[in-house]
Structures are given as structure tokens and as C-alpha cells.
Amino acid sequence: MVMRRLAKLMAWSLLCFGLFVWSLRLETLPAKAESPPGSATSFRNKGAGKRSPQNSERQALMAEGRAAQLIADYPKALAEYQEGLQLAQASGNKKATAKFLSNIGTVHRDLGDYERALEYLERALATRRELGDRRGEGMDLTRLSSVYEHLGDYTEAFQSCEQALAIAKETGEPMIQANALAGMGSLYRQTGQLQKALEAYSQALALDRESQRPLAEASALASMGELYCLMGQYEKSLQLVEQSLAIRKGLNHRRGISRCLNVKGTVCRRLGQGKRALQYYEESLAINREIKDRRGEAGSLNMIGNLYANNLRQNDKALQFHEPALSIAREIKDRRAEGTALNSIGVDYYGLRQYEQALQFLQQGLAIHREIKDRLGEGVALYMMGYCYRDSGRQEQARQAFSSAIGILAEVVAPEQSWRALRGLGSVEARLGRNDEAVVHYGQALDVIESLRSELGEEKTKTTFMQSKLQIYDEFIILLQTLHGKYPNKGYDRKSLEVFERKQGRVFLEEVGQSGARSFAGLPESVRARESDLDDRVALLQSTLAEERSKAGKGQRAAEIRSMQQQLTQATAAQASLQKEIRANHPDYYALKYPQPATLSDLQERVLKPGEVILVYGVLDNGTCLWVIAKDHFRLFSIGAGLKEIESKVHNFRKGLETVLEAIRRKEAVDGFSRILRSSLKDLEQNGRELYGLLIPEGAQKIIAQAGTIYVVPTGHLYSLPFEALVSPGKAGAKEPAYLLEGHSVAYLPSASLLKVLREARTRKRGEAPYPLLAFANPVYPGMKSSLPKGIPLRSAAPDAAGASVAGAEILDLRAGTYLQLMGGSFPGLPDTEDEAREIKSILGAPDASQPLQLKEAASRSNVLRFNRENKLNQYRYLVFACHGILPGEVDFVTQPALVLSHPDPSTQQGGFLTMADVLGLQLNADLVTLSACNTGRGKLQRGEGVIGLTRAFMFAGTRAITVTLWSVESKSAKTLTTGLYHNLKSGKNLAESLRAAKLRMIHREAGEYYDHPFFWAPLVMMGDVS
The missing domain is CATH 3.30.420 (Nucleotidyltransferase; domain 5)
Known part of the structure; x- marks a missing residue:
């Protein structure tokens, strides 16, 4: 035993004493004495003063216990603290006894054993008061507050925090004040006072940073991240949680890492990114089980169950996680966790259409939430009871439950829950014939959703966020459609159109608004430059952060993430300030760049x-x-x-x-x-x-x-x-x-x-493009192997051996990604597209000095990007790309819709694919872009947004109209349509009439025997403003 103690004393005196002062809400040295682990100062602090061997041994046990607790090795921490407690009691050292009692209490708290935690902390508090140790008393009061909170006794919890704050004011101890404020923040959150919670956490964060307490700082950041997630400000939530995670990973604080992973999972779940959310939750659960954190385990289980129930609609699977979560909550006597699990099981049974069973669990959860004054939990239980009553035919009870829930959820500022309750109330009022009230509450639900959406920055995030919300738009439209059938003169038809426009193509609408804003006349150049710089900076930081966050945990660079988040916070704040200025001083420009759905x-x-x-x-x-x-x-x-x-x-x-x-x-x-x-x-x-x-x-x-x-x-x-x-x-x-x-x-x-946006942008353009045409045609394909089955290359067919003409001799090659899929092999050359481009040049009278024809090797991706880099692309009114088009998966490594230009690229010797991402980076000022290729009108069909492909990318780049193809187009018909289109444009017809006239010529068989068939004239369609 003596050798063991001496070994501990020697090892830990060099390192661990520095570690423990980083721990959160553990007994530590005053802030001014804290030093990083293993530093020279830490070593000197350890060696300062003369101590008896017994004192030194107690200090070693204390340090080792704290170090073990820091990394969530709770059995080891308890063993060290209990041994130290025995030594302290044996020597009659009451101050040391109080410290060990207090730290043993925190271990039991962290393990979810709240009754035992309460027992030890109350003994520690009594000893501190007996000794007149005001600093220690304040620390124990903050710890007791957290235990009372988990037991659902918020009155005692608030009183403990208030007493601790009074002691902090008396003693001038910033650590006690910060811990008490953090405790108050948690209590405010649980009782639905979110703004007060945010203020308390912010004050605690400032004190923690000032005192250089990194783990306390990490805790405050995570708490604020959870709050912002609850309030629907998901990007702000992620920024704060990533900062917290970076600190905790640096210190190997496993319990804190688990907490951060759960918040990230919840953000992803609410944004509709279920697979990613599950990864975070499962990683958190594994950590909690490894460190034997029962409370954390129950939380992770509950969150995984919520994902299966709410996002994946697998309620039977959800029960497999929610029932163990309930058992653990009851085992550790965590009343709030118990109420949450009961609510979740109620949701599961609702999804299984077992409404009476669901109501039993929800009513039990409601009773607990009311008992412990958990307003958010109460609101959730009530609105879920509303759905159970509604679907089991008890509409009046449902209306009352929803109404009560809405009042509570508005009070606690819980928008994600609020829109669900408003939706439920609207549906019940419709069933009860309260039509005007139903319309109001459905509208309010949409307002909440769109308020949440407006807080999101990245377009991809907006799209995924809306995917899980589209059903409420459809419900509202169906209601209005039904009401219009009954009351045709009340304007329900107009309202239904407005709801559809709020749902449909919003991201595309905003992208085109931003594109039109680039050529807006009347905005001072100084304002435009500031806005452009900020937009570019925010976009770069968002994409870089997203890339870094997508890496596996060990591959992430914590310091870089933290720095970029701080930069992004500053940049978005500056961006918001400038937007307010623009809205006030340049309203027409603001309306174009930030368009609202049309009425x-x-x-x-x-x-x-x-x-x-x-x-x-x-x-x-x-x-x-x-x-x-x-x-x-x-x-x-x-x-x-x-x-x-x-x-x-x-x-x-x-x-x-x-x-x-x-x-x-x-x-x-x-x-x-x-x-x-x-x-x-x-x-x-x-x-x-x-x-x-x-x-x-x-x-x-x-x-x-x-x-x-x-x-x-x-x-x-x-x-x-x-x-x-x-x-x-x-x-x-x-x-x-x-x-x-x-x-x-x-x-x-x-x-x-x-x-509406396209026409508004057109009327405010700074000027028309000076040159008529830029065409990329007849790219070079020396041979590029497809990932698809081998076969013959595409080429002009010839008469067969017997001399009999075959269809292929008359019907020329298809410009086809899809045809490549059918035939396999290499991309064939398209020499006829050069003739097509030359004929269009002749029709439009494009001067040679404007470099209108980019043919063969010049028809390359690098050349397109060079024109853009040199600000030349925006000098052309009409752009033509006559080449192959491919869809994702048709060629190795191509994951986006793309145009196949010269391949490999003559300048870079890399792929010749002009992808959707490339096009999004172009700056055009075009009236029309013609994609004389195959399947360019196809892409990923995204609910609420339509086809996300080359069409959308080119319109964002800056064209009011674009021609694309809906299937593999045959070369002669492609040339006939394209040259006919431009011939008709030159004669004075508008875009729509020009394409129609070219097609009518084919329908009337003026282009050849076969070309009246829709296969030949119908694939080319026009999108955008064609007037």
C-alpha cells in the first residue's frame, strides 16, 4: 500500500495537478493560479510549500481522482476520492473531508445517481458551513442546484443558485459566479425562459474566458448551442457547438464530447439529414456506455428513438430505444428524463395508431412535466395528445389540447414544436368547420417555418430543411381547394396559389434573384463592392467549414474550425448590417436580390x-x-x-x-x-x-x-x-x-x-451584351472510356453489307449520354455541330473580332473558365454549347449533370466535363443559352425545388432563358431546331415564337420524311422568360 501511494505521489505530482484545474465545476484552485497541464508553473505550484507526507498523499489522491473524472473514468475517480476521504477523516481534517465529499457527490451526479449525490453534497455543504468556508459553500451550492434540477425540484435549485450568487458577490469569486450563472441558465431553459437562459449563459461564458477555464467555457458554449437549436437557429447552434467540441477534444473530455455530438445530431435531424444525425447519436451513445454515464446513455437512446419515430417513421424501431431510456431514467430517478421518455413512447404509439396507449404514456409524461415545472415538456405532451384526440375522433378535446400547447410553446420560444401544434390546431378547426380559424393557424404555422428557414445560410441546408415540412404546405393547399369548392367567392383559390408559390422553387427563386442583382443598374459601386466582398467571404467560410466538418472526427482540425467560426460570425454580422442599410436606401435592389413569392x-x-x-x-x-x-x-x-x-x-x-x-x-x-x-x-x-x-x-x-x-x-x-x-x-x-x-x-x-424576378431583373439591367454569339462546338474526343458496358462508338451509320439503306443512314448520330448508356464505348466526335455553329454565326452576323466560334480544342472547359475569368462571358447575348451531355453515374467520377467539352482538356489534360458546379460560378448577361446536347433538361428531382441540374445552374449564372433537351436528341433534328431558332430570332420573333416556328417546320415535314414525329422535334424545350 505504501509503495502504491508513493508511486502515485511521484507520478501525479509532475502532471495531473495541472490537469484537474481545467475540469468543469470541480473543486479547483483560484483562477489566477490555474496553469495548463504539465507546464512549468503547474510543476512549481505542485512543489510549492512544505507538506506532510499525509497531506501530499491526499493531494495526489485528489489530483488522480479529478483527472479520472475529467476523462469520465468514474469507477477510478470514486476509488481515489473514497481513499482520500478515509485519510481526511482519519486525520480529522474537516476541510479536506468536505472537498472529498463534494467531489464524490459530483461523480454520483455525473453517473445519474442523484439521491446519493444529494447525500454527499449536503454533507459537504454542512461541513463547509461549520468551517465558515464561504468559497467552498458557494461551490457546493451550485453543485446541489444541478442535482435538484435533475430531480425536478426547480424551487430548491433556483434557491441554491441564488445563494451561490450572493456568496460570489461577497467573496469576489468569478468561478462561483460563473458556475451559478450557468446553473441559472439551465434552470431558465428548463422552465421555458429562453432569453433569460441565453443571457445567463453569455455572462457565464465571459467570466469563464476571463478566468481561463476552458472546460467551463466549453460547457457554456454547448449550452448556448443547445438553446439556439431549440430556437431554430441551426447554423448559430452548430458554430457554438463546434467551438465547444474543439476544446473538449483537445482535453479528451469524453462526457462533453458526447453532449456536443448529441446537439449536432439534433441539428442534422431537424434539417432532414437523418443519416448524418444517426451517426452522431450512435457515436455519443457508444461514449456514454463506455464511460458508464447512465444519464447520458438515456439521452442518447431517446434521441436515436426520436430519429426513428419522427424522421424515418419507424415507430416500432423507435420503441426499442425509448423503452430502455425510460428504464434508465427511472433507475437513476431523473424526473425530467423520465417525462421526456414517456412523451417519446407516446409519440411511438401514436405513429403505430394505438391512440389509447399513446395517451396513457403522454398523460403520465404531462403529469411529471407539470410537477417539475418543465414547460417545454408540458407543451410537447399537450400537442401530441392533441394529435391522438384528433385521430381518434375527439375533435373538441384535440382543439383544447392544441390551444394549450400553443400558448406554452410561444411562451418558451420553441418554434420547431410551435409549427407542429399550429398545424394540428388548423387541421382540427377544419374538421370542426371553423374555416377562418383553420386558415389563420395553418398560415401561422407556415410563418414559423419560413422564419426558421430564413435563419439558414447555405442553399443546400435550406432545401433539406424544407423537405420534411412540405406536407404541411400540401395539407393547407388541399384545405383551401376544398373550401374553394364550397365557397367559390371567398378567395380561397387565390390563397391556395400563394401557398403553392411559398413552397415551390424557393431556393431557385433566390438564386436567380441574386444573379439578377449582379447586373442591377442604380446601386452605388461602393455599396456593391462591400456587398460582393462580404458575400464572397461568407460563402467561402461556409463551404470551407462544411468541408472540414464533413471529415471524420480525427481528421478535423479543431483550431481551424474554431477560427473559421469566429470569422464567419463576424462576417455574417457585417453582412446583416449591410443588408439593413441596403433595404432602407435601395429598396428596389433589395426586393430583387431577396425576392418574395409572387401573389x-x-x-x-x-x-x-x-x-x-x-x-x-x-x-x-x-x-x-x-x-x-x-x-x-x-x-x-x-x-x-x-x-x-x-x-x-x-x-x-x-x-x-x-x-x-x-x-x-x-x-x-x-x-x-x-x-x-x-x-x-x-x-x-x-x-x-x-x-x-x-x-x-x-x-x-x-x-x-x-x-x-x-x-x-x-x-x-x-x-x-x-x-x-x-x-x-x-x-x-x-x-x-x-x-x-x-x-x-x-x-x-x-x-x-x-x-416576376426575371422580368424585374431585365428592366433594371445595366446594359445589353455587346456581342451576339459565343458558341462552343465540335469538341475533341480522342477516346474516353465509359464505366458502362463496352460496345461500338457512336458515329454516322453506313449502308449495310447488302447495300440496303438502314434507318441509321438517314437518322444521324444521337448526341447522347443516355445513348452512350445503351451503346457503351467512347464519346464520338460531333463534326456536324461545327457546321451548326458556323451557320448560327452567319445568321446573327457575329463579327470575327468577337471570337464567336470556339471549335475543336478551343471548345474546352478551361476555355469557358478563361472567358469567365477575363470577364468576357458576360459580353455575349447568345451562348451555344453543341456537345454531348451526361447525367450523374453515366461516366466514372462524374457526380453532377455536365456538358462534355474537349476531353481530356487540351490545356490541363484533366477531365473535360463542364459540371453544374462550374456553371454556377460563371457570370453571364445572356438573353438565351442553348444547350444543343442530350438530357440537359434532366437532373435530380427535388421535392419543392423541381429539377436541380444544368438549367438551374445557367439561369443562376445569368440568362433569362435556356433551351434544354428532355431526351437523347438526334443530330440532324438538333441542328434543324437550333439553326431554325436563331434564324427566327434574327427575323424579329421572340424566343418562344422562334422555337415554335422551327418545330412547326418539322411537324409540317419541311425538314425530312421522319421529322414530324415528336421524337425529333419535341425534345428541345425552353425555360425562363421567353417573351
Whole structure:
């Protein structure tokens, strides 16, 4: 025993005494005496003064216990403290006895054994008071406060903190004051006083930093991060938690690391990033089990269960985590954790539609939350009871529960819970026939959601955040649609359109607004420069931080993360200040850069021109809304087909197009090819007529009859449908199909609001581009292997061996990523695109001095980026890219939609893919970008945003319109369409009429025998403002 003690004394006297002063809320030296672990000062402090061997041994036991507690080795910490306690009691040293009693109490607190923690801390407090040790008394009072809080006795907890603050004021001890403020912050949070909590934590943080107590600083940062998460300010939450995590990782503070991981998981869960959230939660759970932190284990289990219940809708799986969490909470007598687990199990049974069982657990949770004055927990229990009552048919009870919850949740500032309660109340009021109240409360729920969304910076984060919220928009639209059917003159149809526009394409709308703002006339250059610098700085910091956070834990650079977060906080504050200044002094510019969804009045009075109609489609699960908007007409139609039926009908329509593609792939002989064309045309005509009748009801047909241009706002699978190829009823006995295109120009928009932004930007442009054309065509492909099956390269087909003409001899090569998938092999050259580009140059009269043709090796990614770098891209009115187009996965290493320019790039010898990310970095000032390639209109279909691909990227870069393709386009038809488009533009037609005229020429067989088939003329469509 003696040798063991001497060994401990020698080892720990050199190192561990410095470690323990970093620990949070543990008995430490005064702040001025603290030193980093292992420093010279620490060594001198250890050796200062003359101590008896017994005193030195006690100090060694104390140091070793604190070091073990710091890294959550609780059994070792208890063993050292208990041995030290025995020595102190044996020697009659009451001051040392009090210290050991206090630290043993904190270990039991950290382990979740609150009754035993209370016993030891009360003994320590009594001893301190007996000795008149005011400093020690203050420390123990803050520790007792945290134990009372976990036991749900908030009255005693508040009193303990207030007594500690009085002692801190009397003694001038900043550490006691900081700990007491942190305790008050936690109590304010639990009782729903979030602003007071934030103020208390902020004061504690300042004191901790001033006293150089890094673990206490980390705790305050994490607490503030949790608060901001609760308040829906997720980016602020992550910034603070990352700072806390960096400190805790540096000190190997396992319990604190676990806490930070849980907060990060909750932020990810609320942003809809379920997979990432689960990784954080599971890592936290593993740490808690390893260090035997029962309270932390219960918390992690509860959070994993919440993820399965709320995000993944696997309520039976959620129970497997929530039930053990409840058992642990009861075992350690943590009343708040018990109430939380009961609420969670109630949610699980609600998801399993076992409403009575759910109510039993929720009522138990409600009783506990009320007993311990946990207002947030009370509000959650009440609104979940509201859903149980609603779905079991007890609407009045549901209304009362929701109303009570809303009052509480507003009081405690819990927006994530508030919008759910408001949504529930709106749905109940609708069932009770309280229509006006239902509309108000649904609207308030959307306001809360959009307030949360406005706090987010990164566009990707905004999109994922909204994914889990879209259903409430659809619910509200369905309610308004139903009310409009009953009360057609109350404006519910107008309101439903506004709700749809609040939901649809918001990120795209904001991106195009930012793009238009770049060329806004009237903003002082000094303001523009400041704004640009701040925008660039914030964007760079956000992307760099996101990249660093995505690394595995050991690969993250904690110091760099902390520094970047501080820089980002400063930059965003400066950005917000400048935005306020711009809003006050330059309102037109502000409205363009930060656009709001358009109202019906906006569209009819300030956006639409005579002869224009917008068809807005809201495809829902069990039906579809169609809003038809003209300058002097507006009507809402209900279409019976929902998501699955629409998908099936669009798929059937496109099968007729795929049949033609297959025939070309097989090099079908002319006779066979002609039969396939006739057969597929018959199928297309039938399916096109069905879709026309379904998607354009009779009343809508009357409104569009006099329209010259139809703008289509599609959702879901309607994005892949060429509306111009729909077949109208036509005249009885007509031999040829009457396509929608024959009566109207057709263009596409992701939302009606986008047309408003595009036109506002156009009227405030600083000037038109000086040159007419820049074309990238006939790129060089010396041979690039696809990841797809091997096969022959794409090339012009020749007559077969018997001399019989095959379809491929007449139907030239497809510019096809999808065709490459069918055929395999290398990208073939596209020499005909050079002819196409030269003809467009001739049509537009582009001067050679403007370098309009970038051909062969010059048609490269590096050249596009060079033009952009030298600020030349924005000098061209029309841009043409005549090349191959690919989708993610069609070629190795390409994960975004891309244009295939010269490959490998002649300048860099790297990939020649101009990706969506590249395009987002371009700066254009174009009226039209033409993508004469395949599948450029396709991309990732994102609910609420539409297709995220090259179309969106080029419009963000700075064009008001773009032509893209919906399937693999055949080369001759591509050239006919593109050159015809520019010929018609030169003759004075607008964009929409120019493309329509080129297509009509093909429909009327002026381009060749086969080209009246929609496969050849319909793939090229136009998006944006085409007037």
C-alpha cells in the first residue's frame, strides 16, 4: 500500500495537478493560479510549500481522482476520492473531508445517481458551513442546484443558485459566479425562459474566458448551442457547438464530447439529414456506455428513438430505444428524463395508431412535466395528445389540447414544436368547420417555418430543411381547394396559389434573384463592392467549414474550425448590417436580390402580358391542383389524378419515344423503322390526347384558347413531359394529330414567381451584351472510356453489307449520354455541330473580332473558365454549347449533370466535363443559352425545388432563358431546331415564337420524311422568360 501511494505521489505530482484545474465545476484552485497541464508553473505550484507526507498523499489522491473524472473514468475517480476521504477523516481534517465529499457527490451526479449525490453534497455543504468556508459553500451550492434540477425540484435549485450568487458577490469569486450563472441558465431553459437562459449563459461564458477555464467555457458554449437549436437557429447552434467540441477534444473530455455530438445530431435531424444525425447519436451513445454515464446513455437512446419515430417513421424501431431510456431514467430517478421518455413512447404509439396507449404514456409524461415545472415538456405532451384526440375522433378535446400547447410553446420560444401544434390546431378547426380559424393557424404555422428557414445560410441546408415540412404546405393547399369548392367567392383559390408559390422553387427563386442583382443598374459601386466582398467571404467560410466538418472526427482540425467560426460570425454580422442599410436606401435592389413569392395580384398586374397564360400544376398524393393565370382570368381546377397516376401516364407517353430510340440503336432497316415510327406515333397520339384531357380540363382550354404563349409550371414527373406534344381534340375526322404547339408557344418555369424576378431583373439591367454569339462546338474526343458496358462508338451509320439503306443512314448520330448508356464505348466526335455553329454565326452576323466560334480544342472547359475569368462571358447575348451531355453515374467520377467539352482538356489534360458546379460560378448577361446536347433538361428531382441540374445552374449564372433537351436528341433534328431558332430570332420573333416556328417546320415535314414525329422535334424545350 505504501509503495502504491508513493508511486502515485511521484507520478501525479509532475502532471495531473495541472490537469484537474481545467475540469468543469470541480473543486479547483483560484483562477489566477490555474496553469495548463504539465507546464512549468503547474510543476512549481505542485512543489510549492512544505507538506506532510499525509497531506501530499491526499493531494495526489485528489489530483488522480479529478483527472479520472475529467476523462469520465468514474469507477477510478470514486476509488481515489473514497481513499482520500478515509485519510481526511482519519486525520480529522474537516476541510479536506468536505472537498472529498463534494467531489464524490459530483461523480454520483455525473453517473445519474442523484439521491446519493444529494447525500454527499449536503454533507459537504454542512461541513463547509461549520468551517465558515464561504468559497467552498458557494461551490457546493451550485453543485446541489444541478442535482435538484435533475430531480425536478426547480424551487430548491433556483434557491441554491441564488445563494451561490450572493456568496460570489461577497467573496469576489468569478468561478462561483460563473458556475451559478450557468446553473441559472439551465434552470431558465428548463422552465421555458429562453432569453433569460441565453443571457445567463453569455455572462457565464465571459467570466469563464476571463478566468481561463476552458472546460467551463466549453460547457457554456454547448449550452448556448443547445438553446439556439431549440430556437431554430441551426447554423448559430452548430458554430457554438463546434467551438465547444474543439476544446473538449483537445482535453479528451469524453462526457462533453458526447453532449456536443448529441446537439449536432439534433441539428442534422431537424434539417432532414437523418443519416448524418444517426451517426452522431450512435457515436455519443457508444461514449456514454463506455464511460458508464447512465444519464447520458438515456439521452442518447431517446434521441436515436426520436430519429426513428419522427424522421424515418419507424415507430416500432423507435420503441426499442425509448423503452430502455425510460428504464434508465427511472433507475437513476431523473424526473425530467423520465417525462421526456414517456412523451417519446407516446409519440411511438401514436405513429403505430394505438391512440389509447399513446395517451396513457403522454398523460403520465404531462403529469411529471407539470410537477417539475418543465414547460417545454408540458407543451410537447399537450400537442401530441392533441394529435391522438384528433385521430381518434375527439375533435373538441384535440382543439383544447392544441390551444394549450400553443400558448406554452410561444411562451418558451420553441418554434420547431410551435409549427407542429399550429398545424394540428388548423387541421382540427377544419374538421370542426371553423374555416377562418383553420386558415389563420395553418398560415401561422407556415410563418414559423419560413422564419426558421430564413435563419439558414447555405442553399443546400435550406432545401433539406424544407423537405420534411412540405406536407404541411400540401395539407393547407388541399384545405383551401376544398373550401374553394364550397365557397367559390371567398378567395380561397387565390390563397391556395400563394401557398403553392411559398413552397415551390424557393431556393431557385433566390438564386436567380441574386444573379439578377449582379447586373442591377442604380446601386452605388461602393455599396456593391462591400456587398460582393462580404458575400464572397461568407460563402467561402461556409463551404470551407462544411468541408472540414464533413471529415471524420480525427481528421478535423479543431483550431481551424474554431477560427473559421469566429470569422464567419463576424462576417455574417457585417453582412446583416449591410443588408439593413441596403433595404432602407435601395429598396428596389433589395426586393430583387431577396425576392418574395409572387401573389396573384403581382402576376396579373405587373408580370403577365396580354396573350400570356401560366398553367401551374401542384401534383399531390391523391390529386392535382391546376391554377390557370392570365392577365384578366384566374381559375383553380381540381384534377382527380394524383402522384402515382400522373407518373404512370407520363411513363406511358415516353415509352413511345423510347421505342424510336431503341430502333435507332438496333439500326433498324428503313421499312421496319417506318413501321415503328407509325406505331409509336399512334401510341403517342393516344397517350398525348389522354394527357391533354387530363391536364388541361375543358374550362382551362377555354382560357388558353386566345393565348399566344403558355408558361407551364410542372411538379414531379411532369418535368419530363413535353407539353407541346400533347394532342388536343382537334377537328372531327382530322387525319393528323393537333399538337398543343400548333396553337401556342410553350415554355417552362419552376415557379410562377420566377417570371416576376426575371422580368424585374431585365428592366433594371445595366446594359445589353455587346456581342451576339459565343458558341462552343465540335469538341475533341480522342477516346474516353465509359464505366458502362463496352460496345461500338457512336458515329454516322453506313449502308449495310447488302447495300440496303438502314434507318441509321438517314437518322444521324444521337448526341447522347443516355445513348452512350445503351451503346457503351467512347464519346464520338460531333463534326456536324461545327457546321451548326458556323451557320448560327452567319445568321446573327457575329463579327470575327468577337471570337464567336470556339471549335475543336478551343471548345474546352478551361476555355469557358478563361472567358469567365477575363470577364468576357458576360459580353455575349447568345451562348451555344453543341456537345454531348451526361447525367450523374453515366461516366466514372462524374457526380453532377455536365456538358462534355474537349476531353481530356487540351490545356490541363484533366477531365473535360463542364459540371453544374462550374456553371454556377460563371457570370453571364445572356438573353438565351442553348444547350444543343442530350438530357440537359434532366437532373435530380427535388421535392419543392423541381429539377436541380444544368438549367438551374445557367439561369443562376445569368440568362433569362435556356433551351434544354428532355431526351437523347438526334443530330440532324438538333441542328434543324437550333439553326431554325436563331434564324427566327434574327427575323424579329421572340424566343418562344422562334422555337415554335422551327418545330412547326418539322411537324409540317419541311425538314425530312421522319421529322414530324415528336421524337425529333419535341425534345428541345425552353425555360425562363421567353417573351
